[in-house]
Amino acid sequence: MSVEGSLKSPAGADPGLDTRARLIEAAGEVFAEVGFKQATVRDICAKAGANIAAVNYHFRDKETLYAETIAHAHRYSVEHYPMDGGLPPTAKVEQRLEAFVRTFLAKILDPNRPSWHGLVMSREMQEPTLSLDTIVETGVRPNFHYLCDLVRELGPHLNPVEVEGSAASVIGQILHYFHCRRIIARLYRGRTDGFPYDLDLLTGHITAFSLAAIRGLEQQSRHRAENTR
Amino acid sequence: MSVEGSLKSPAGADPGLDTRARLIEAAGEVFAEVGFKQATVRDICAKAGANIAAVNYHFRDKETLYAETIAHAHRYSVEHYPMDGGLPPTAKVEQRLEAFVRTFLAKILDPNRPSWHGLVMSREMQEPTLSLDTIVETGVRPNFHYLCDLVRELGPHLNPVEVEGSAASVIGQILHYFHCRRIIARLYRGRTDGFPYDLDLLTGHITAFSLAAIRGLEQQSRHRAENTR
DNA sequence: GAGGGATTCAAACTTTCGTTTGAATCAAAC
DNA sequence: GTTTGATTCAAACGAAAGTTTGAATCCCTC
Numbered sequence: 001m002s003v004e005g006s007l008k009s010p011a012g013a014d015p016g017l018d019t020r021a022r023l024i025e026a027a028g029e030v031f032a033e034v035g036f037k038q039a040t041v042r043d044i045c046a047k048a049g050a051n052i053a054a055v056n057y058h059f060r061d062k063e064t065l066y067a068e069t070i071a072h073a074h075r076y077s078v079e080h081y082p083m084d085g086g087l088p089p090t091a092k093v094e095q096r097l098e099a100f101v102r103t104f105l106a107k108i109l110d111p112n113r114p115s116w117h118g119l120v121m122s123r124e125m126q127e128p129t130l131s132l133d134t135i136v137e138t139g140v141r142p143n144f145h146y147l148c149d150l151v152r153e154l155g156p157h158l159n160p161v162e163v164e165g166s167a168a169s170v171i172g173q174i175l176h177y178f179h180c181r182r183i184i185a186r187l188y189r190g191r192t193d194g195f196p197y198d199l200d201l202l203t204g205h206i207t208a209f210s211l212a213a214i215r216g217l218e219q220q221s222r223h224r225a226e227n228t229r
Numbered sequence: 230m231s232v233e234g235s236l237k238s239p240a241g242a243d244p245g246l247d248t249r250a251r252l253i254e255a256a257g258e259v260f261a262e263v264g265f266k267q268a269t270v271r272d273i274c275a276k277a278g279a280n281i282a283a284v285n286y287h288f289r290d291k292e293t294l295y296a297e298t299i300a301h302a303h304r305y306s307v308e309h310y311p312m313d314g315g316l317p318p319t320a321k322v323e324q325r326l327e328a329f330v331r332t333f334l335a336k337i338l339d340p341n342r343p344s345w346h347g348l349v350m351s352r353e354m355q356e357p358t359l360s361l362d363t364i365v366e367t368g369v370r371p372n373f374h375y376l377c378d379l380v381r382e383l384g385p386h387l388n389p390v391e392v393e394g395s396a397a398s399v400i401g402q403i404l405h406y407f408h409c410r411r412i413i414a415r416l417y418r419g420r421t422d423g424f425p426y427d428l429d430l431l432t433g434h435i436t437a438f439s440l441a442a443i444r445g446l447e448q449q450s451r452h453r454a455e456n457t458r
Numbered sequence: 459g460a461g462g463g464a465t466t467c468a469a470a471c472t473t474t475c476g477t478t479t480g481a482a483t484c485a486a487a488c
Numbered sequence: 489g490t491t492t493g494a495t496t497c498a499a500a501c502g503a504a505a506g507t508t509t510g511a512a513t514c515c516c517t518c
Contacts, residue, residue: 019465037267040505051467056507058465136415144416165434168413168425169402176401179408184397186365187373196397205394212445213438220441248495269475280497285477287495 020058022048027069036066074139081107083146093153094211100147101174101210102203108178109199147171154211155218157225162217170210177202249287251277256298265295303368310336312375322382323440329376330403330439331432337407338428376400383440384447386454391446399439406431 017025026047030039041055041062048054059065085099147167152158158166177184177196188196196202246254255277259268270284270291277283288294314328376396380387387395406413406425417425425431 041507042505051465052506053467053508054465062506132411132415136412140412140416161430162434164417165431166438168405169435169438172402172405172409173398174401175405175408176397179404180401182361183365183369186361187369188393201390202394205391206398208446208449209395209398209442212449213442216441216445217437220437270477271475280495281476282478282497283495291476 019048019050019054023050023054023058023065024069024072027065028073031066031069041065070135074135077107077139083143093150094207097150097154097170097211098203098207100150101170101207102199104143104171104174105177105199105202105206108174109197109202144171151214154214155221157218157221158214159221162221166210166214166217169213170206173206173209248277248279248283252279252283252287252294253298253301256294257302260295260298270294299364303364306336306368312372322379323436326379326383326399326440327432327436329379330399330436331428333372333400333403334406334428334431334435337403338426338431373400380443383443384450386447386450387443388450391450395439395443395446398442399435402435402438 023044027039027044030044030047033039039062042052044065045052045054055062055065059068081103083100083103084096085103087096087099091099144167147170148163151163151166151170155162155166184196252273256268256273259273259276262268268291271281273294274281274283284291284294288297310332312329312332313325314332316325316328320328373396376399377392380392380395380399384391384395413425
């Protein structure tokens with residue numbers, strides 16, 4: 001009946017995957033786009049080319065499907081987007097910071113599918129649903145610690161609040177382009193340079209901004225230490 | 230019947246306000262907390278101590294109630310949280326940046342009610358619902374322009390991408406503490422210093438971080454200009 | 459090719475939620 | 489005191505969405 005494509009595979013579903021895999025793939029896109037609550041299993045099943053009852057058969061319910069999707073995204077994330085960006089630990093700390101920023105941004109902004117793996121995690125950050133503790137401990141905290149180590153290496157004299165605050169500042173800058181993407185799209189509408197969406201440009205700016213900030217704070221800390229000596 | 234409180238005013242509703250005002254007040258809290266779609270009029274009416282039909286009577290429907298709530302929040306915001314923080318335009322630019330950061334943070338983090346006025350706007354940023362263009366043009370863009378002016382004043386040699394990128398970096402740092410507040414609460418659980426929630430501490434860090442960053446970028450820009458002369 | 463487990467399907471069930479309705483209540487005017 | 493308009497109320501309606509069901513279909517094994 002349909003003019004193009006095979007008979008059984010509906011819009012956007014990879015026919016090479018079995019139903020269970022197609023469901024997770026479709027669920028990832030939908031959950032990433034609208035969050036857990038607003039996603040409908042009818043929509044997910046339609047995207048996956050599966051019957052509505054499939055989610056009950058292959059997973060128990062919507063919540064379990066979500067949990068499996070998050071788990072899948074997390075595995076994919078650590079495998080394809082290592083936070084050191086593939087650099088050896090001996091690489092210069094500036095390079096490792098840039099790699100961290102670039103990897104994080106790519107995970108979130110990459111318009112190529114499957115790009116939802118980072119998105120669902122970001123979604124989860126703003127609208128935690130279930131097993132938040134697990135996600136924090138296995139997903140967020142290691143990233144945060146790694147970044148704190150980088151900051152400490154760049155600014156050995158910073159106090160703990162400055163270190164953790166700077167790490168939060170870096171992450172905040174990155175996630176901003178995800179959380180406020182719709183507003184940003186309006187704000188920058190009509191630009192000719194690809195500013196808010198050019199990965200290299202964005203990586204360069206956030207890295208340079210953060211490096212300059214941390215070095216400046218470090219310098220102030222050293223001054224303070226010398227004056228109170 | 231009830232042991233405490235008056236007979237007619239239910240949980241958390243200010244009996245001094247009429248039903249319409251109580252509805253907006255309750256709606257503001259609920260919308261700020263969970264967003265438009267996930268908010269239920271039943272919940273809002275219960276918080277306001279009003280009948281379920283009240284939202285249909287005083288407003289036409291949930292969407293109109295939301296629009297009025299956003300409008301109310303915006304009016305309240307420009308009135309009570311001026312982005313210059315009440316400083317005269319002659320104040321030093323560093324002070325004006327600090328005032329901008331502090332005002333923005335207060336608008337979002339202030340645990341005192343009514344603090345939802347800034348929250349609904351932030352919510353709207355991540356989940357635009359209606360009249361997004363109006364919100365961007367009247368609420369977001371003026372803020373963004375003001376901040377860009379501050380950045381330009383601090384770094385006259387920065388190119389447009391650096392200016393707008395830096396402004397986005399400042400806003401991203403601030404909003405991070407709203408968007409990821411639930412994750413942050415887990416991440417910092419058990420801290421003794423009030424780090425992520427102390428307005429002075431947070432203002433100080435974000436201001437210092439951003440100032441150092443912009444100054445560093447400005448210095449690099451000057452070097453670049455001198456070397457290519 | 460018959461049996462049997464796995465999978466898919468259309469349909470219905472149940473809950474939640476926005477909305478509507480028509481009666482009841484209140485308050486001010488006459 | 490009655491009238492009239494505004495407001496509040498309990499109840500129900502209808503659509504949307506998660507879940508369940510039992511039959512139909514597919515596919516592998518013997």
